Amino acid sequence: MTCAPIPPPHQDQLYTLWDSSMSSSAIRVCLRVLCLSGIVSTVSGVQKLTITPDRGTTFDISNAQVKGCKVCTGAGRSRRCVASLLLKDNTPVAVEFECSRPQDVFRVEINRSIECTTKSCSGHIIQADSGSLPLLDFDRKFTWNLRGAAQKAFKIDFGGTGLRQIHPSERCPDRHSYTLQAFQDTGNVSVGKYCRAGAISSAQILKLGSFSLEVPAGQKLQNGQFDVSVGEEIKSLAKIALTLPKGASSSALLSPNYPDSFPDNKVMEWYFQVPAKHKTAVQLLNLTQPSCLKKETAVEYHSKGRGALVQRLTDPQLQQTWGDFSMTLRNCEMDRRRAGSPGLRLGVQVSTSSASSPVLCKVDLSKAGGLSLHVEKVGPASNCEMKINSVTKENITVTSHSELSFQDCPPEDVQVTAMRVIECSRFTDCPKAPVHLSLPMLPSCLPAPLSRVTWILRPPLHGTVELTSPAGPLKQSLPGQPCNDSLVIKVAEDDGTAIGHFCPQGAIQRVQIHTNMSVTASSVGRSALKTCYKHVLDVCFKEEISERYIFTVLPKKDTPVLLATPGWPAGMKSYSTVSWIVSVPPKMEAHLMFANLSRPKCSNRHTNIRVQRVGSREEDYSRREDEEAEPEIVVSERFYLNMSNCMPERGHFSVITKITLRESKNLLLTIILSVVAALLVIFVFVLVMVFVVIKKKKKELDHQVSIYNPNGTSFLPGPNGFPKTREDNESHVYASIEDTLVYTHLLRKGMDIGVYGESDTFRPYEGHADSQRPLVSRDSGAEDTEVGVYRPFLPAAQQAPPLPSRPRSQPMVDNEIYQSKDPSEGERSPDLGPRLEPEGGD
8 A cells, every 4th residue: 555645735634545454654654755745844834025115115914814824023032923914114024924825815915105285296106016026926905095285186197008997896907906096084985996008097086095006916016107296176086087099989987986876965077088070979878876865966068168068867968079078977965764775876988989970960849849949050161061851051940850960060160059939919828837948958969069048938918027037036247246157148128129137146036027028048158058057037927017127136135236227238228117126124224326327318308216115105216317316325125216218319328226235224223222211211110119118218207297177176196086077087187288288278268259260270171082173262252262271283284195096997916016007107116106207398
């Protein structure tokens, strides 16, 4: 019997084969053979390595799986064996592993930190095996921890080779896998996993992040370098830049944390550099949407000269876009209370091709409700070729279903606009609910985004158009009050006369216009309309109003509001009127200043500026064009501001009114008077208390006094009391006697002998309270003579005038302005009287 050869096993798996006939000498021969072959020494031996970390680099050797297998350093009494070991300080260290195959148990991570200031960074990402070469048989992970400057990102440049993103479960062909992470306050976010050779040219991470490279055991590290520099002031957690190659190409991208959910309320940005005369299409794949509590998920596209385009994730994305652009993914605040909520994850496919082939585009407006689409070539020297239903056109108008074709049509050579007509001939035909003026959804195959939309609004005869903004009050675009957003709303009459330019975030809550008109939503320059304002305005058709234009305004404290007359700066139309209804909060007052006032020379009637508080019969301010205007007016209540134009002989009438809310000056006076009143009440209370105390003290003294008796008998008060007569009721007992009581009998005697009369005696008047009879003099001889009686007297001039009666036929309208049907009176506001004087008057 001979020994069977055994492959080198682990120490606890050493076996020897023999049968029952083997002698002890045969067993010893087999063991000797095994020892000579080295198997036992391999199993029971210890692997030794000497590791020297580079300066500023740490080695983390960790064992998180097998118990009992440790890594040791030192010798003798200083020998230390642990499950994880951290090495640094550029000092050679002898390391021993207690396992025969430590590469199956231990994992090695090499870390280095790079810090950036506002100008430069402390180093670059350098791939080298110098310090880690003894660990070639181990799985290694090289990690560079990076910190950006305050308010700025750090930037990693991959321009030499480029990277391409892969699925987290994939492996790279060269077995070098890169991972980019962003460190956020809410936790770490995996931006993506990448391989070499791709279109990704750089990456920027906000504040803190890491870039790591994983190399499997036995794979030698490829030398290389990625430059690190100070990045931009980005607002997203990361910004990935791609340089797309010429010709046909395709790039795949994944949302952060894929296949897990993108974090709440986070933003991720990609920037694409597209070769000249190339078009790009974007498609979202494997989309999973979350349940949102606040905001909405969206994709926003930005490009130079075209502004922003916001799309829902379920909307068609860019199909034929030209030039460089950026794509931003926004997540909402997700509802995590629902079990199994998937969160947000998606893939992005970006395809690029040459512009030589025509692009087909189908447009269907048959269900758009009066919408028409206009595509116009604006570059005279452009090679753009446009076709509608196979017919070449310079300008294309689509009203229903059409097939369009575009070849060599970059966005700068094409302008896309839309128009819709909304009208009703009778009030019974008008829609009861508000009509939403919304941006139309157009196919993304058009060569340029939508730049302008116009709605034509035609109310019934004598009707009014009322406009409100669902995004909040509007403001006029004026010098000193510019629009900070790309959306501009132009309101004009049907003949093209501009009423004003408006944008969101102002103080104008409602606009009423008594004529046919148009509303045009456009962007600054030729950039695309921001589709975050898809719902631009709400429109209602109302009854006739007294003015041509009425604006309802709600100013805010310490935020000046500028209001310009319609048509500014060209001037108001002849004989036209405008009113602003301005609300003033309690304890506040409005300060009005008339700036940029342009007054014409009138050939008929006068211009007028009037200010009147709501509910008041008197005007607070009134000026014509030939009168000097006051520098400032202060109104402490809700008021009307009315202006009317004359027939100008030369010049024009235009005004910009500046309204500023401030705390009322009477507020301090009210506080002072309240304090004084409180002190006065306290003083009166103290005075009453002192009087009560004095009176009580006076009673306690109980002085004995004599009592005068007209019968001639004097009595002293005391225990003896008064004689038991009629006066037993003690009604004549006094603690003290006044002179008027002592000498009353003399007055009675004087009356008996005629010394004192009754002509000066006060008699209350018992007539009717509303009597207006004049006082009768002593010489009139009237029997009912009343002398010295007080009567209130109100002169006729001081009596309040009777309230005006409103005609029963006049309709009540929401505009709160009193209406007059009499053409001779002109356009009227409540209680202000005729806005315009009769022709020929001064």
